[in-house]
Amino acid sequence: MKEPELPKNEADRLRSLTATGLLDTPPEERFDRLTRIAQRVFGVKIALVSLVDRNRQWFKSRQGLTVQETSRDVSFCAHAILQQNLFVVDDTLDDDRFFDNPLVTDDPCIRFYAGAPLVSPDGFSLGTLCIIDDLPRTLSPEQKMLLRDLAECVEEEIRHGQRERYYRSLERLSLLHNESRGNPTEYLRDGLRLGCEYLKLPYGIISHIQGEDYRVVVQVSPPGTLEDEQTFDLRDTYCALTLEAEQVLAIDHMAESAYASHPCYRKFGLESYIGIPLNVGGRRYGTLNFSSPDTRRPSGFSDFDHEFLLLLASWVSSLLERWEVESVLQRYRQVEQAVARAQESFINRPQHPQAFSELLGEVLRFTESAYGFIGEILHDDDGRPYMKTNTITNIAWDDASHQFYEDNVSEGLEFRNLDTLFGAVITSGQPVLNNRLEGDPKGSGVPNGHPPIQSFLGLPIHHGSELVGMMGLANRPSGYHDTLVNDLGPLLRTVGQLMEATRNQRQQRAAEEDLKRSEARLRGLFELSPVGIALNELDSGRFLEVNDAYLASSGFSRDELLALDARDVTPQEFTAEDKVQREILVSKGQYGPYEKELIRKDGSRYSVIIHGLLVGDASGRRLIWSIIEDITERKRLALMQREFVSTVSHELRTPLTAISAALIMVSKGVTGELSPQTDSMVRLALRNAGRLTELINDILDMEKLVAGKMTISLEECALLPLLRQVIEDNHTYAERFGVHCELDDQAPECWVAVDPKRLTQVVTNLLSNAVKFSPSDGVVRVTLSRDEGYVRVSVVDRGGGVPADFHSRLFRPFAQADSSDSRRVGGTGLGLAISKKLMDKMNGRIGYRDTEGGGATFYIDLPEVSENRAMTGGV
C-alpha cells in the first residue's frame, strides 16, 4: 500500500479548510442531496463529501457508509487532492497503491473509486466528492463530466456557507450604520462586537494614534481586560506594524511569525491579530484591529475576513469622520463663544484678572483640562524672558501651597526657570505638546505633593509677531491633539489682544498714578506755600483757585474770593499798569514781577510783588497762574531799617559836630599853641572825623533817595561853567594826591536840565574817584561830547581801571572792587550808588568803560535842551 503524500501547500490548505467551518458540523441536506444524486446516477454503493484534514478524512456527507471518518493514511481522497483532475481507480486489486489497503481488503471492500477534488475559493483542494463501489467499474467520459459537475455543485455549497455568514454580518453592519446618530461610541462598539463575532476573536479595538501615543477610543474585550481611553505606547502594539504595512495585516500565529520578537507579543501574548489603518477626513486616524490570545491555526484569516475588515473599517471611518466634523464644529462654536464671552467680560469689567480667569474657565471646560493658566511674557533687566500669570488654576495641595496661592495669585505668579515645559514655549515661541509626561525630565520639576502632570499643552500667545504670553493646559484625560492648537487659534489671538490692551491699560494707569503723585506734590506746594498763589481765568479775571497764603493776606474766605475777579481787589490807580502787564502776558506768556497794591476784605490795602504765567486747560480756556508775594511786612521792615539808619546817622551827627568843631579850633590854635606832636595827632583825629561825617552824609543821602525824600529841582543851565566850578572846587583835593584835573578845551557849550547842586555832587564824586585811583603826577581829564540828544561828560583817568568781573556791580551800594582799597584811598562805597540814583532822578545815565591804553572812564549822559528853550527859561 502506498500512503498518500502531503501536498506542498499543506499548511495553507488546512487553514483554508478550517475557514470553511464545515469540519465536525452536523450533516446538511444541501450536501446530502448531492451525494444522493451521485449514488443513484452512478449506481454505486457509496457516495461521499470527504474533507481531508490533518490526520483524517472527515465526511461532511455520506451515502452508503456509516463511519464518520477514517485515517488519512488509508484515504483514497488524500491521493485524489494531490492533483487537479478526476482521480479514478477502476479496479483496486489491479492498483499497487490500493490492493492491500484495509478499506479494500476489508469492509467496505472498495474495488472502484472515483473522486473529484473540491477546490476552495482560494484555490486549495479541501477534499473530494467521491463515488465508491465494491465492483470494478469504468466511467465513460460523460460520466466523468457528470461527476465533475456534481463536485462543482458541492464546491458551490461550500463557498455559499462562507459567503452567507459574511453577508449576514454585512447585513447586521448595514443595520448598525443606518441607526448611527450623535455620539458614535456605542455604535462603534456594536460594530466591534459584530467584528469579534464574525472573526471569532475576543478583542476588538478602534485606536487613535498620535505620534507614539496609542489611545483606545472604543473597545470590546472580555471583562476586566481593556477599557476605553486607555493609552499605550504605539511601539507596544501590533498596530505599529499595521500602519507600516498601510493595508490589512493578519497574523495567524504570532509565535511562528516574523513578529515573534515584537514587544506586543512579549507583553500581551496575543497570538492572532488582524488590523487595518483607519483614515478619517483624509488623515491617518489610527487602526481598527481584532486579536486573540489563541492562534488562528489552522483556518487562519480568509479572504472574507480581509474583505469584512475592509468594509468594517470604511464603516468605522465614515462614522468617525462624521463625528469629527460635528465635534470640530462644536469646538469652533465653543471657542467662538469663549472668545465672545472673554471680550465681553473684558470690556464690561476692566478688572481683567477676572476676565482672564473666566476665559481660562471656558478653555478648561471645552478642552477638558484639569489645570491651566494664562500668563504674560515679560523681560527682566537682563532681557531674559519670564512668565507672570494673569490667572492660574488653584492646584494647592496643602496648607502651605494654598497660602502661597492666596498670597500671590492676585499679583501673579512668576516663572523664571526656562528649563521647563513653560520655558520651552517661552524660548521657542512654538506650541509644546506632551501626553506622556510622567517620567519626562521637564515635567518632573513639580514640587513634592504637586498633583502629577500627565499631559500638557503649552500654547504661545502672539500679538502681531510679538510673543506676549502663553497659555498652559494640563491633564486632559484623553491627552492633547495637534488639532487643538488650530482650534484655539482664534482664542489665542483674542487673548493676545486682551494682553496688549491690559498692558496698555496698565501703562496708562501707571502714568496716571505718576501724574496724580506729581499733582499731589504740586498741590502740597500750592497749599503750603507761604507765598500767595492764585489761578484766574484770563478773559473774565475770575478767581478759580487760591491758596491759604493768599487768603491769609487778603482777609477773604475762599468762597468769597472765588466769587470775585481780579479787578475787584485791584485799586483804581493800578488798572493801567495791570493792562500793560496783561498785554505782556498775552504776548510773552509771562508777566511781572511788578509791585502793586491789592484791596483786603476790610477795604485796606497791602503791597504785593506779583508775577505769573499763562497756561491753558484741557478745554482750551486761557488761565493765569499768579504768584502774589505780600510785601507788607518786608516794606515795614525796610522802612524801620531806613528809619533806624536815619535816626542813628542823625544822632551821630551831633557829637560829630562837636568833635569836628572842637578839633578845628584846637588845630587852628584858638586854644593856644600846640606842640608839633599834638598838632599831628589833632589833625589825624580831624581827618577821621571828616571821613565819618562824609559817610554819614552819604548814608543819609542814600536813605533819602531810596525813600524818595530827596528833592530834585531841575533847572536849565549851561554845563561848561558848572564843570569848571567843580574842577576848581576839587583843585586842593587833587593836589593832595599830586593829580592834575583838566577840562577838555575843545568842549562845546551845552545846556542841560539838571539840579545843579546834585549834578555837582555826581561830578565831584566821579572826579574824586578818578583822583584817588590815579597815579601820582597823573592827569584826570574831563571831556564833553554830544550823542543823539544827550550830552556826555566823561571823567577819564589813567589808573588801574576796573576789573571786568566787577563792572556789573559798580553802581551798587558798598561795592568796591578791592575791599582793601577803601583803606588806602578812602571813600564810603556809596558814592557811585548815590550818583546812579541821582542821575536816574535827573533823567540821565551813568556808565563805565575802560580807557583806551589803561585806566577808567566814567561818564554821565544828560538830555540836552535847546538853547532857545533855555533862553526863554523855566521848566
Place this chain on the structure above:
Amino acid sequence: MASELKRIMYVEDEPDIRAVAELALAAVGGFEVALCESGEEALERAATFKPELILLDVMMPRLDGPETLLALREQPGLADIPVAFMTAKVQPSEIEAYKALGAIEVIAKPFDPMTLSDQVREIWNRSRN
C-alpha cells in the same frame, strides 16, 4: 540898635555843642555870648541879656526852636530881635518853612567853627539892610 553885632544869645540843649559854639563865637569871633540850654531859659534871660541876635537850635526837648521863636515874638521888647536857626535839616523846603516862621537865616550843622562868626556877622548885617 548898635551898628555892629556884639551880643549873641546861643540856645542849644547839647552842652558840648554849646561849648564849641561858645569858643567859636567868643574866642574866634570876639562876641559877647549868652549860652542857654533850653528855650525856656532863653525866654527868661533874653530880656535881661538883650541880645542883638539869637541863634536857635531846632531840635530841643520841650520847647523846640520854632516854638521858642514864636514865644519870643509874643514878648514885647523881644519880638524884634533877629533869630537864626541852626539845624542839620537844610532841605530847601525846610529852609523855606523856617524863614516863613520869621527866621532871618538857617545855618547848617555841622558848622565850621572858624568861619561861624563871620557867617553870623554877615547874616546879621544882611538882616539890618
